Amino acid sequence: MNQRPFHDVHRIPLARPWFDDAEVAAAAAVVRSGQLCQGPQTEAFEAEFAAKLNVRHAVAVSNGSVALLVALEAMGVTAGDEAIVPDMTFISTVTSAVRLGATPVFGDITLTDYNLDANLVERLVTPKTKVLIPVHYAGQVADMDALADIARRHNLKILEDAAEAHLARYNGGKFAGTIGDTGIFSFTPTKPMTTGEGGMIVTDNDEIADRCRLIRNFGDRGKFNWDAMGFNYRLNEVASAIGRCQLAKLDEIVAMRRAKARRYDEGFAACDLIHIPWLRGREDSNYQLYTIRLAVDRLDVSRDAIIAELTDRGISTRLYYPALHRQGVFRPFGPQDDRRFPNALEFERSALSLPIFSGLTREEQDYIIKTIPAVLAAHRK
Structure with missing residues (x-):
């Protein structure tokens, strides 16, 4: 009997999450506990993620797109500002700024690392420019030295879209997402680690971290003391428990x-x-x-x-x-x-x-x- 060709019986996907019994047990434990949101799993996930990347703060949110939106709002991006973004990226990099009323200014990429071409960025800067949003495409970190120099000279913020760059390093040094003012990560199933849906904001800036935490939880400082225009952008406890297992094997x-x-x-x-x-x-x-x-x-x-x-x-x-x-x-x-x-x-x-x-x-x-x-x-x- 002739053997069927490999491709007739087997389709190779682009990506597939790597789960084992640890994730199953962690998720089940949360369900049995009855505390499905705003609990110890999310707090622990944030602390462990911050320690892994050697940053002061990690703020868990419901997905990577929300992470971009919350981070930009916490950094003060608002209507009338301009955000310089790469022309080749997932759309959330751009629409997060647009949602806040900012204007996207597209910059071309390089054909080496496929990231924002730092040599072209300075000519895109105007008096309205507020933030640079480099994307670390495919896990390769953008030219952060050049971008940081431009940001310093023009008093600009940098939000690193590290949605794809978990544990990637810049020239063997700092982790992606920890070089600019703020960084974000995504945990969708195509990423190296996943929580199903989820995201994380990281920063060493206490004020930005505080604003992120406010915005992701209705702007509530506690006991219905609303101090900011926030919304429900929280990550749930099941996702956080899975995230902790994924982080342990990252x-x-x-x-x-x-x-x-x-x-x-x-x-x-x-x-x-x-x-x-x-x-x-x-x-x-x-x-x-x-x-x-x-x-x-x-x-x-x-x-x-x-x-x-x-x-x-x-x-x-x-x-x-x-x-x-x-x-x-x-x-x-x-x-x-x-x-x-x-x-x-x-x-x-x-x-x-x-x-x-x-x-x-x-x-x-x-x-x-x-x-x-x-x-x-x-x-x-």
Whole structure:
């Protein structure tokens, strides 16, 4: 009897959370306790997360998008301000500022680390600029030295969108999210650690931390003493208990992702149709994503056609993310000139992210490493 092809019986996802009995037991214990919000699990999760990153404060919230919104509000961003953001990122980086009445100012990315191009930022600064929001794309930390220098000279705040950068370091030193005034993390299921939905704000600034705690809990200082215009942005106790378990194994999770990234690097090194990720420090990234770019000008089909063919072969791939300046939601801020964003547009047409997660098996990764170059070779011009 002929054996069915690997991809006929097996589909490899882009990501999959790594849970074991610890998370199940922790969640069950919270349910049995009867205290499902504002309890000891969230307090402990915050304390442990702050200790892990060596910061004074960690404030747990309901998701990463909320973390951005609350942090920006606590930092004083308001109507009439401008926020400089990368043109290639998840939309929440931008809409969080827009929700507060700020105007997004898009900056192009580099084609090395795919982060905000610090060399272009200074020309975007105006008297209305309040905050820089660098994104540490795929777990690779942006050029924080250059951005911090610009912020100092122009009296700007920095909010690090470290949603994807758990335990990533900047040049072997500080953790992502701990370099600017404030940083945020996301705990959705695609991230290295997950609480299902959840987010965390980190800062060494006591005033910002106090404002974040107020805003996430209706602005209540206790006993219905409302001292700020807040809302319910709290993280629940079940999610916090799961987060503590995930945090305890985060070093192991990141180490496994780095090992899998090295296998991809080695496996694709001989394929001249693939640009593998460039990293400032090979062990600094947490490899939240393993994003490659295709030499699309040397192929007879588009990147989207390659994605479709890989899907047919059981390999999930995806573009993370399109250029935001073209998105309809931002039309009210006026037309944007494509010529200002050559790198974001090149990324949009050539990039795709590959499966990378703790449970990715050697057999699965071998199949990916074998299949992608073969598919590309079949479409070489």
